[in-house]
Amino acid sequence: MQNNACPTKEKEEKKSKKHLGIRDVRFVIAVGSGKGGVGKTTVSTLLALGLKELGYATGLFDLDFYGPNVPLFIGEKKPPMVEGRGNLKPIVVEGVRVMSLGLLLGEGDPIFMRGLMAGKLLQEFTEKVEWGPLDFLILDLPPGTGDIFLTMLDLFEMEGFVLVTTPHKLAISDAARTLAILKEKQVPVLGVVKNMSDLFSEAGEHFEKFINKYKLSLMAEIPVLKSLAQAESVEELLSDQTVMKLVEELGEKISEKVFRIK
Numbered sequence: 001m002q003n004n005a006c007p008t009k010e011k012e013e014k015k016s017k018k019h020l021g022i023r024d025v026r027f028v029i030a031v032g033s034g035k036g037g038v039g040k041t042t043v044s045t046l047l048a049l050g051l052k053e054l055g056y057a058t059g060l061f062d063l064d065f066y067g068p069n070v071p072l073f074i075g076e077k078k079p080p081m082v083e084g085r086g087n088l089k090p091i092v093v094e095g096v097r098v099m100s101l102g103l104l105l106g107e108g109d110p111i112f113m114r115g116l117m118a119g120k121l122l123q124e125f126t127e128k129v130e131w132g133p134l135d136f137l138i139l140d141l142p143p144g145t146g147d148i149f150l151t152m153l154d155l156f157e158m159e160g161f162v163l164v165t166t167p168h169k170l171a172i173s174d175a176a177r178t179l180a181i182l183k184e185k186q187v188p189v190l191g192v193v194k195n196m197s198d199l200f201s202e203a204g205e206h207f208e209k210f211i212n213k214y215k216l217s218l219m220a221e222i223p224v225l226k227s228l229a230q231a232e233s234v235e236e237l238l239s240d241q242t243v244m245k246l247v248e249e250l251g252e253k254i255s256e257k258v259f260r261i262k
């Protein structure tokens with residue numbers, strides 16, 4: 001059958017997504033789920049660290065404006081530098097460039113934001129951050145497929161999506177909804193991270209069925225680890241050999257996938 005898609009228009013649309021502060025970023029990878037609290041921030045951070053370990057210039061962009069907790073997870077709270085025209089320079093943690101709304105807010109400051117404000121803020125924030133040249137930019141998404149998620153799909157030309165879920169029925173059900181949107185928007189799913197994989201073994205059945213049904217590739221399994229719940233800094237996190245191995249594994253898996261596509 002003849003392909004009636006207009007290639008020029010498609011190209012222009014893609015190009016227009018590069019007008020932002022990410023023009024010097026080679027690959028944008030989004031990390032999301034459907035459900036809250038399944039480990040998106042954890043996986044985004046480990047992944048960013050893994051890619052940096054492999055020698056790639058890497059950034060981590062916290063897009064969870066309702067609960068911007070990357071700073072808390074990495075144990076860094078220094079504010080970003082504000083340059084001319086109000087542009088923001090990411091802070092650097094263990095060699096990874098990091099930006100989060102949480103770096104601009106005081107601890108416990110309330111965040112009042114209605115749906116549409118979040119999408120607008122994402123656009124403005126994205127334009128203001130000066131990432132500089134990066135090989136990878138990891139987007140840590142908020143839970144759900146609301147305004148931030150949808151605006152993100154419009155704003156970023158993405159290399160792919162990493163889906164995070166726990167093995168539980170409810171988390172998987174929400175992940176499947178997210179997959180449906182990604183399919184419609186033609187965003188490739190690079191793989192699934194099964195987090196808290198050992199929490200209840202009977203939940204494993206749901207997970208197996210899920211990845212078989214959607215023909216997903218399993219990127220990593222992360223058991224419940226005390227250090228992931230309690231480490232006060234990235235340094236402390238990386239001193240756990242199990243975490244370090246996961247960091248390496250995630251970095252390798254993603255770079256393999258991305259460079260195989262290229």
Ligand SMILES: Nc1ncnc2c1ncn2[C@@H]1O[C@H](COP(=O)(O)OP(=O)(O)OP(=O)(O)O)[C@@H](O)[C@H]1O
Nearest residue numbers: 036037038039040041042143196223224225228229
């Ligand atoms: N494998 C794990 N072992 C132990 N604790 C974990 C693990 N994964 C995540 N956690 C902890 O569970 C909590 C939720 O994880 P995280 O913040 O990464 O989830 P999230 O999906 O980003 O949540 P949100 O939807 O609120 O953004 C955090 O306190 C984190 O430290």
Ligand SMILES: [Mg+2]
Nearest residue numbers: 040041064141
């Ligand atoms: Mg999070």
